[in-house]
Amino acid sequence: MVRIEDVARAAGVSVATVSRVLNGCGNVLPETEARVRAAAQQMGYEPNLSARNLRKNESRIILILAPNFSNPYYSNVLSGICDVSRNLGYSTLIYNTYDSNALDESLMVSLFQKNRADGMITLACNRDDRWLEKYAGTYPLVQCSEYVEDANLPHISVDNRAAARDSVAHLAELGHKRIGIVTSENRYLSTANRFRGYQDAIAEAGLEPDETLVAYASADYSFASGKQAARALLGVENPPTAIFCVSDILALGVIAAAGKMGLQVPWDLSVVGFDDVDYTTMFHPYLTTISVPCYELGRRSMQLLYDHIQQKQEAETAVYLPHQLVLRETTAKYAIQNPDRSEQI
Amino acid sequence: MVRIEDVARAAGVSVATVSRVLNGCGNVLPETEARVRAAAQQMGYEPNLSARNLRKNESRIILILAPNFSNPYYSNVLSGICDVSRNLGYSTLIYNTYDSNALDESLMVSLFQKNRADGMITLACNRDDRWLEKYAGTYPLVQCSEYVEDANLPHISVDNRAAARDSVAHLAELGHKRIGIVTSENRYLSTANRFRGYQDAIAEAGLEPDETLVAYASADYSFASGKQAARALLGVENPPTAIFCVSDILALGVIAAAGKMGLQVPWDLSVVGFDDVDYTTMFHPYLTTISVPCYELGRRSMQLLYDHIQQKQEAETAVYLPHQLVLRETTAKYAIQNPDRSEQI
DNA sequence: TTGTAGGCGTTATCAG
DNA sequence: CTGATAACGCCTACAA
Helix, strand or coil: CCCHHHHHHHHCCCHHHHHHHHHCCCCCCHHHHHHHHHHHHHHCCCCCHHHHHHHHCCCCEEEEEECCCCCHHHHHHHHHHHHHHHHCCCEEEEEECCCCCCCCHHHHHHHHHCCCCCEEEECCCCCCCHHHHHHCCCCCEEEECCCCCCCCCCEEEECHHHHHHHHHHHHHHCCCCCEEEEEECCCCHHHHHHHHHHHHHHHHCCCCCCHHHEEEECCCCCHHHHHHHHHHHHCCCCCCCEEEECCHHHHHHHHHHHHHCCCCCCCCCEEECCECCHHHHCCCCCCEEEECCHHHHHHHHHHHHHHHHCCCCCCCCEEEECCEEECCCCCCCHHHHCHHHHHHC | CCCHHHHHHHHCCCHHHHHHHHHCCCCCCHHHHHHHHHHHHHHCCCCCHHHHHHHHCCCCEEEEEECCCCCHHHHHHHHHHHHHHHHCCCEEEEEECCCCCCCCHHHHHHHHHCCCCCEEEECCCCCCCHHHHHHCCCCCEEEECCCCCCCCCCEEEECHHHHHHHHHHHHHHCCCCCEEEEEECCCCHHHHHHHHHHHHHHHHCCCCCCHHHEEEECCCCCHHHHHHHHHHHHCCCCCCCEEEECCHHHHHHHHHHHHHCCCCCCCCCEEECCECCHHHHCCCCCCEEEECCHHHHHHHHHHHHHHHHCCCCCCCCEEEECCEEECCCCCCCHHHHCHHHHHHC
16 A cells, blocks of 8 residues: 555655645746655555544545445446546445335434445435434435425425326326325325325316325335226226326236226326336337436435535535326226216216 | 443343353343343343444444345345344444456455454455455355366356256257357356356357357447447357357347347347346346246355354354256247258258 | 553644 | 754553
């Protein structure tokens, strides 16, 4: 290992000067600077981060708390975070929080107290994780995609309520009168807000809220639970002719279940998903869904976190990125779609 | 921040004693130990990792070099690595190498020289990344899934050649005479070995190698390139009646393309994939494929790396985990499958 | 069994 | 503009 002292000796200067040159602070004669740089370069000097971090009381590491790597939604966010953090000179430590109880308070506190990380980005805190507020101001934090309701902690996401309203309004405009929803039992704010958006649109369309049109999938949005929810929704009298799902994978489950029940999408049933992950266009019918800018969400999270670490005055506390309803092949007009049933009305 | 000195003072002992207690080394009176633990607990003491790492010249961090988070194959491996590393007291730093030129030598060296990491796991080195050999012995390394050919560096994977042979032998046993392969243009050893396994099985079945039965998909196994390869393979005279694909996603692309060409899988065409990622059973026909123990691969990688970091004598250098051919719905007997063509023979 | 003290490699303060 | 030097918090000989 080559230390700063070795470089100093080789360049014929003191360690202070080497440090100044390499950190670009303080005034150094161009001539000495050149000599130092040459020496450092030639010896392949790399500053020891443990030493630097100890001295500066930082770690240049960002903690990412993610529940589930295999969800393509998170992997895109992750890419965005990693790309920006690398440019800013930060490394990214990844912690699997598993789907269950998203965050672990003691683990988090311990990591910060150990000086392991300078800040953290949560990818899936629950909307009732109020304990996070205790650490506001102490540990820089950005909540990405999901955030604690009414907590005023920095967060970034799309406007889930508006997006859901857009989706369901689209179904209503197509003439659907019985619009169902497959939501989830989890404690994510996004899920709650998507449900609210669904209710908004139902009300705005002058339709009656109906509990038999609501089904719950498992907390982790599994494909199987999407199928199950669809069976519950469609297996009753007067079933929905359109279903809004709070995630793409659930929507795919719904389409699969509908197919098994002899219902063709979109002719017999319209379906809308949420997120626009890769496999929405891997099989026909291509899924109509809400496109969420995952990668950009990740990028902005890291930028925002950096602002907070730097204690910038302008650091925002709530950022909403634009979403988009992407019309593809799983929605159709009610009249065309189901002539039999339309006669019943 | 509470330091070891604070704990020492509170417990009425010296810092050395506190250190000894907390690190479980050296002899300490049970009584003093209790006092120290109580004090540490009460004050919420957490050792400063920067200081400890500087002193011990380690980082307790593992580097994971991954090309593409959104590939479910890698995300499962990642979970395995993270679970084990956490138990061993390591944090996991994740570096996106992107699909292109998997590893960056200078980046890697710099991270080690900076004392950022104690070891690293590569998830996708190319088979010709010979430069890795230079650092054997200097920087602990485990290559997971992919490894450098003939380099004798620690690696762990399935026996890709045997697995491919199994797959293709299965197709041959079903009576297929014209068995195609969709492989890829990348520089992964797994791809090369799967191709070799394909050739092995073709030879063992007494079939003639035929270049028109080989198609190349893009380096990153994209769905679209799988479709394209299938079109090339199936759009000619005397096309294959079965296709072995070096990845599941390619197989799904092949099935999609075949469907568009009016070919029903498995009746008109048998298809076998590789990896057994989640979505192989999301749509019918469920994919017949090679099941690879991704999570376990990740777990074992980390355990192996730990052995090497500890310089254990028994640390293995090559580990192969068992694979399994999982028969599902995309393969069928040749005779049944395609009566028209079978008459031509 | 316990305490003292040196040093890990940096950065930053203070003189010169 | 440059150099000497004191921390940063911890571990670990060595001494008692």
